[in-house]
Amino acid sequence: MQVFQWINDALLKMTWLSDGIQWLVENVFKLSIDERLGGSIHFFLYDVMKIFILLSVLIFTVSYIQSFFPPERTRKILGRYKGVTANLLGALLGTITPFCSCSSIPLFIGFTSAGLPLGVTFSFLISSPLVDLASVILLASIFNWKIAMAYVVFGVILAVAGGTFISMLHMEDQIEEFVFQNPLLEMDQETMTKRDRIKYAIEQVNEIIHKVWIYVLAGVAIGAAIHNWIPQDIITLILGKNNWFSVPLATLVGIPMYADIFGTLPIAEALVVKGIGIGTALSFMMAVTALSLPSIIMLKNVVKTKLLVLFVGFVTIGIIFIGYLFNAYGYLLF
Amino acid sequence: MIIKILGSGCSNCMRLEASTKVAIEKMGLPAEIVKVTNMKEIALYGVMRTPALVVDEKVVSFGKVLSPDEVVELLQKA
Numbered sequence: 001m002q003v004f005q006w007i008n009d010a011l012l013k014m015t016w017l018s019d020g021i022q023w024l025v026e027n028v029f030k031l032s033i034d035e036r037l038g039g040s041i042h043f044f045l046y047d048v049m050k051i052f053i054l055l056s057v058l059i060f061t062v063s064y065i066q067s068f069f070p071p072e073r074t075r076k077i078l079g080r081y082k083g084v085t086a087n088l089l090g091a092l093l094g095t096i097t098p099f100c101s102c103s104s105i106p107l108f109i110g111f112t113s114a115g116l117p118l119g120v121t122f123s124f125l126i127s128s129p130l131v132d133l134a135s136v137i138l139l140a141s142i143f144n145w146k147i148a149m150a151y152v153v154f155g156v157i158l159a160v161a162g163g164t165f166i167s168m169l170h171m172e173d174q175i176e177e178f179v180f181q182n183p184l185l186e187m188d189q190e191t192m193t194k195r196d197r198i199k200y201a202i203e204q205v206n207e208i209i210h211k212v213w214i215y216v217l218a219g220v221a222i223g224a225a226i227h228n229w230i231p232q233d234i235i236t237l238i239l240g241k242n243n244w245f246s247v248p249l250a251t252l253v254g255i256p257m258y259a260d261i262f263g264t265l266p267i268a269e270a271l272v273v274k275g276i277g278i279g280t281a282l283s284f285m286m287a288v289t290a291l292s293l294p295s296i297i298m299l300k301n302v303v304k305t306k307l308l309v310l311f312v313g314f315v316t317i318g319i320i321f322i323g324y325l326f327n328a329y330g331y332l333l334f
Numbered sequence: 335m336i337i338k339i340l341g342s343g344c345s346n347c348m349r350l351e352a353s354t355k356v357a358i359e360k361m362g363l364p365a366e367i368v369k370v371t372n373m374k375e376i377a378l379y380g381v382m383r384t385p386a387l388v389v390d391e392k393v394v395s396f397g398k399v400l401s402p403d404e405v406v407e408l409l410q411k412a
Contacts, residue, residue: 070397071382102344103383103397105373110382178374185380185393207399211345298342301373 012141058134063204091159094127119167127159174307215263223266241277247323254287279326341385357405
């Protein structure tokens with residue numbers, strides 16, 4: 001247990017980094033970290049560096065693993081299963097299959113043209129942006145492992161429930177016709193050698209950092225501001241655990257937002273420290289990642305309004321429910 | 335030769351287009367580059383990951399942003 005604690009502190013919490021930055025702020029900038037300015041600078045530098053280091057290592061490792069699970073292979077695997085098992089597999093594979101959100105439509109079309117049930121595709125679409133290995137580890141780094149695991153478990157449950165709900169509605173007529181019956185490209189994706197995978201993993205690190213650095217910087221800056229400049233009372237007033245509306249509010253604010261989960265983590269962290277419920281923070285993060293205005297607009301291309309509204313509605317309610325659940329029982333996780 | 339770039343317009347698709355332009359300039363190839371952003375059309379090629387590169391109606395790459403040299407290699411094989 002001792003060893004685990006050490007690993008946790010050294011690699012995930014990076015206590016050495018925090019101490020190092022503290023030294024820098026106190027001795028080079030000559031500011032006390034207990035005061036606002038020093039505290040913000042410490043938080044900003046420490047969090048930004050920690051996140052970028054973790055991101056690079058995580059994305060590399062996760063991409064290497066993900067190179068074994070391209071969507072084409074996922075499609076083949078899912079084709080062999082039926083019912084809730086298929087939904088569950090869809091949700092689980094969604095967490096490890098790499099895909100950028102701009103591929104969500106081609107992917108949807110590809111899965112559907114191959115004959116995969118609508119519900120399975122939706123399970124995949126819900127879990128993919130919501131739960132991904134790198135963000136889970138980052139969650140563990142910022143909060144703790146129990147919370148990270150709980151996030152995964154409930155994210156998958158939400159994805160399975162969402163997919164099952166949609167398959168029960170039998171709304172195949174709500175899909176644009178051109179989605180079905182498209183050719184399936186079964187191009188032998190050249191089997192990758194170890195060097196190919198490493199090259200791919202490095203490319204992914206560059207690509208993703210390229211895409212998200214600005215969100216990380218913005219997120220940490222906002223988190224730092226919350227940490228040091230916004231009084232606890234205001235936050236508790238608006239988002240405190242005891243307000244029944246803090247969960248729906250956090251969810252509704254998060255839905256239209258498009259930001260990378262890596263950027264929302266520092267904000268969630270700062271808010272939790274200031275006393276908002278862990279459920280409220282999780283709802284916010286889930287709402288930002290699972291749904292976003294750009295992805296809903298893209299889905300509109302292939303899914304008719306009625307089904308789209310039901311989809312968004314179900315996921316929203318699910319997120320709000322999870323938020324309340326965690327606010328009520330989250331203390332068991334700390 | 336007609337080269338099509340399939341993608342809905344995100345930055346990856348634009349980078350693939352840029353790589354392709356550099357590649358055909360390097361090769362001095364009289365090729366035409368067409369950007370396909372319409373989902374219906376992209377679906378007809380059966381690709382699940384964008385950006386994708388299509389040369390004379392044959393899909394040669396999907397899901398990757400290629401470097402100009404990689405595009406040259408693919409064009410030479412085509």
